[in-house]
Amino acid sequence: MHLRAKYADDSPDINFIPLIDVLLVIVIFLAVSTTFTQERALDVSLPQAQSALEIPASISITIAADGQVAVDQRVLENTDVSAIVAALTAAAAQEGSGPEKIVVIRADANATHQAVVTAMQAARLAGLNKISLAAQVAD
Numbered sequence: 001m002h003l004r005a006k007y008a009d010d011s012p013d014i015n016f017i018p019l020i021d022v023l024l025v026i027v028i029f030l031a032v033s034t035t036f037t038q039e040r041a042l043d044v045s046l047p048q049a050q051s052a053l054e055i056p057a058s059i060s061i062t063i064a065a066d067g068q069v070a071v072d073q074r075v076l077e078n079t080d081v082s083a084i085v086a087a088l089t090a091a092a093a094q095e096g097s098g099p100e101k102i103v104v105i106r107a108d109a110n111a112t113h114q115a116v117v118t119a120m121q122a123a124r125l126a127g128l129n130k131i132s133l134a135a136q137v138a139d
Helices: 019-032 081-095 113-125
Strands: 058-063 069-071 073-074 102-107 130-133
Touching: 058 081, 058 113, 069 081, 073 081, 081 113, 102 113, 113 130
Parallel strands: 058 102, 102 130
Antiparallel strands: 058 069, 069 073
16 A cells, blocks of 8 residues: 555755745845934034035034034034144044045034134144035025
């Protein structure tokens, strides 16, 4: 008496459902863990301009309306020239491109003119000679 069929298929099958589940979990993890927005240390409202220009990698100085200063997303406790120079020097050394690095000053539209001039002076004292002022493109 034969209990097995004559043409039984004993070849192993690959089950794709667990593989698809694992890949879906990986895709969800990557989508959730990736940030698409640039986080800023200080909230500023930039002045408006008529044209836009893309600036390559740079060191940013952010000046808030209340006078707070941040260099490359690090808020400085002291806003005098020597503290800004030290922060700029450290940022330039970390980036490694020296005096060719562009310094972008992102000052709030309501920030004082003196705060912007202090940031420009600190950039010059740090040996960074290329300075740019950031603005929003007017609608």
